Amino acid sequence: MSHTIAEIAEALGATALGDLDLEITGAAEPADAGPGDLALAMKPEYAAGLGQGHACAAMLWEGADWQDLGLQAAIIPARPRFAMAGLTAALDRGHGYTTGIHPTAIIGEGAELGEHVSVGAYAVIGAGARIGAGSVIGPQAYVGIDSQIGAATVLHVGVRIGPRVRIGARFIAHPGAAIGMDGFSFVTPEVNAVEQARASLGEEVDAAAQSWVRIHSLGAVEIGDDVEIGCNACVDAGTIRPTRIGNGTKIDNLCHIAHNVVVGNDCLFAALVGIAGSTVIGSNVTLGGQVGVTDNTHVGDRVVAGGGTKILNKVPAGRIVLGYPAIKMDQHLDIYKAQRRLPRMMQELAELKTRLAALEAKG
CATH class of the missing domain: 3.40.1390.10 (MurE/MurF, N-terminal domain)
Incomplete structure (x- = not known):
């Protein structure tokens, strides 16, 4: 070529x-x-x-x-x-996926494949699933029952799409990505230690030992057009309503989008980003590597969070944040510079205390 x-x-x-x-x-x-x-x-x-x-x-x-x-x-x-x-x-010379449907692929009853869909070796497409025209379902990929995938999608080797997921056109999922599996949602019969800790923010907890009971995920996942999700990233199904990812969002390897999260359009998440349940992320948000976002909060449009930032509270639109907890980036850098000066300041303080003690001794 x-x-x-x-x-x-x-x-x-x-x-x-x-x-x-x-x-x-x-x-x-x-x-x-x-x-x-x-x-x-x-x-x-x-x-x-x-x-x-x-x-x-x-x-x-x-x-x-x-x-x-x-x-x-x-x-x-x-x-x-x-x-x-x-x-x-x-x-780009591509991944060399073959055309047509491999003889080892399994196509479930009632599944619909558009024109020129390629299905690789040992791939499984569940009953009632619909695959858009020109899509590539790579080897050992799985598409769950009643899921819908838009045209020109590429599911690379070993991608897993859960049941009833809705995905737009030109979606790309890299090896090992898992979309629409159960969210991490558990409850106990009585008030538990976690609930007490959240309510008290520091007091000793005295909840009785209990077993956790699963809250099942009924909400699936909805993904817009032109979304890309990296290797071994996970987007969990919503509990009642779907977890949603907007058009044009790009998610790197090893990221986790928890149940009920809503992500806007054209966001960019670097590796190891984790977003806890029921949080809303605006559009055009950039999260650097290892950024964590707490549950049930809101991150506004155009926010930029530097690598390693931990967002524990609402962040207004357009803000640039860094640190743990997240604060304005310029403020964080001022604090960091002050921390670097602490050893010298402590030495100066010790010297001042010694001089003051000497003056007091003289009377």
Whole structure:
């Protein structure tokens, strides 16, 4: 698979310079690039690597002197990182899933598959499920009974979709993702220690020992269009109403969206994000790695939470937060700087106490 410099530039809406017929078969970092690769030197600091590699063409920053860098051709995008999305899509060779329905696949009674649906080896599609046209159900994937999946969806190896889940078009789930399984919801016959602790916020608890009883999940999951969910991420079914994820949201590996959570449109969650039950997340929210959000709270639109942040209370729209508990990022950084000064301040305090004691001794 190859593309000319002219073809790539046109697809990206970028400027092409030099030998426009030069063929490109891959992309590489400048120092690792071969003659058929497009070297990605989109900032001046990356240009030094071009001399170590063998690239004939590169994607460069605005104003770069491509000829002085010894190249035969160059592509200059208006927004280099955004151009990466189109470039990698054009060069992606895919996962090699076969077309058609593999003879080992199991299709349940009444299941409906749209045109050109591919079902891999040992995949199972439950009774009454509906799969949209052009979708790929990878090997060993499972789609639960009466679930609906939109067109052009890709379920990679080992994805699990629970019963009665509703998913929009162009959904991507990476290996091991589990959507629509039971939420973590249990109750005891009498008031338990957790309830006492929540009510008292610190007093000793005296609840009797009891066994936990499951509250079953009847609400399933609803997911919009253009959503992507990473490896081994989990979206739990709602208790009564569905857990919901809006259009365009992207969720990284090992994230957990608990029962009854509502997530808005175009959110971005990095790895190990955990959102507890019945919380509402607005649209265009970005949560860094290992961010945790408590239950029954609200995070407003456009909130950005830095990695490791623990959100314990409502966060208003547009706020940038960091820390445990989450506070404004600039305030957290001021506190962090003050913490770093504490050892010196304690030493100065000890010296002041010694001088004061000496003065008092003199009388």
